[in-house]
Amino acid sequence: GDPTHHCVCTPGQIQKYMNKISGPLLDRIDIQCEIQAIPFKDLSKAEPGESSAQIRERVMKARAIQTERFKDSKLIHCNAQMTDRMIHQYCELDAETLNILQTAMERxxxxxxxxxxxxxxARTIADIASSEKIQSMHIAEAIGYRNLDRSDWAERGL
Structure with a gap:
């Protein structure tokens, strides 16, 4: 996956490497991201992003939303701990968003x-955005975090 070096591995070698991490293990990793190296010339051009204090504030708001959501549950404190019943209760999707998820699941x-x-x-992303409902952009972002689940590693040459 390094853009500065050409991969000489065959698709079979890539698949063998990726198979070292079993599907059931990958399923338990919520966020899987590929991070590309930033070329040196671009490092000095980088504009400052959101401050840590601003990010912390949004995260604290999201945690407060989750604390309120699960206040009646003794064992559940955050979205990651939701049961299947809670997922159905708190992660209701409209038709467009459900269609996006269905398409991703199938493809x-x-x-x-x-x-x-x-x-x-997606529920956590929506909480960070202070959105009561999960919207299509939240589900799309959450799907984007499932990079290692994809079956096309060998074809992509990553």
């Missing part, structure tokens, strides 16, 4: 566990 051949993880992450 990427994702598991039922990945489905639940996507919904939990």
């Amino acid at each position: 990427l051949n994702l598991s039922a566990r990945a489905y639940s993880r996507i919904l939990k992450v």
